[in-house]
Amino acid sequence: MRILIIEDDTVIAENLRTLLKKDSFSVDISGKFEDGYHKVVDEDYDLIIIDWMLGSDSGLDLLKKIREEHINVPVLMLTAKSTVEDKVAGLEYGADDYLTKPFSFDELKARVKTLLRRKDKILTNAVLEIGDLKINTNSNEVFRKNRKINLSPREYSLLHYLAVNSGIAIDRISILSHVWDEQADLFSNTVDVHINYLRKKIDEGYHKKLIRTVKGKGYMLCA
Secondary structure, eight states: OEEEEEOSOHHHHHHHHHHHHTTTOEEEEEOSHHHHHHHHHHSOOSEEEEESEETTEEHHHHHHHHHHTTOOOOEEEEESOOSHHHHHHHHHTTOSEEEESSOOHHHHHHHHHHHHHHHHHHHHOSEEEETTEEEETTTTEEEETTEEEOOOHHHHHHHHHHHHTTTSOBOHHHHIIIIITTSSOTTSSHHHHHHHHHHHHHTTTOSSOOEEEETTTEEEEOO
């Protein structure tokens, strides 16, 4: 697995490279906007880690430029910015996850492994299975115990996002950014309402509940 770190602080970049190489990742480093961009375009990476601030340049602008090239490699943003608005901006520009400084190396390593598992799951599985729930990503059909469940497009998108992150608690901001993009009010109860819709269709009538609320963290789909 190849990882590119785009970080202008050489000490942080080298520490991250050392950490990730211990887990047998191949790691490249870039400290500048243009060099990082050309590495992404010219090379084949499984994951990119981008610092929000790259000297006088913006990692967010770099992320936008990468996504405009239709390069869909997972991106983990590192930043000292911690407001809700900053996190939403990063996710809307195309980040797959967001880690606020200071962070522990153990947390970063866990985020990296989660993003790589998510990528593999999306690439290899036409059918996602969580317990007795099956999601056919080619036909967008959903079944539980072979019973077809009819979902609206938004409900399907929400369920699919939870499924590719199965076993992980996803917060409301991440759900809004990935499922609704910029269309939803951050302070509305849109996510909670649609989770309730899904629960009625996915879990009602079954002893085993697949959609769970994780207090203080968000929602999780797990068997």
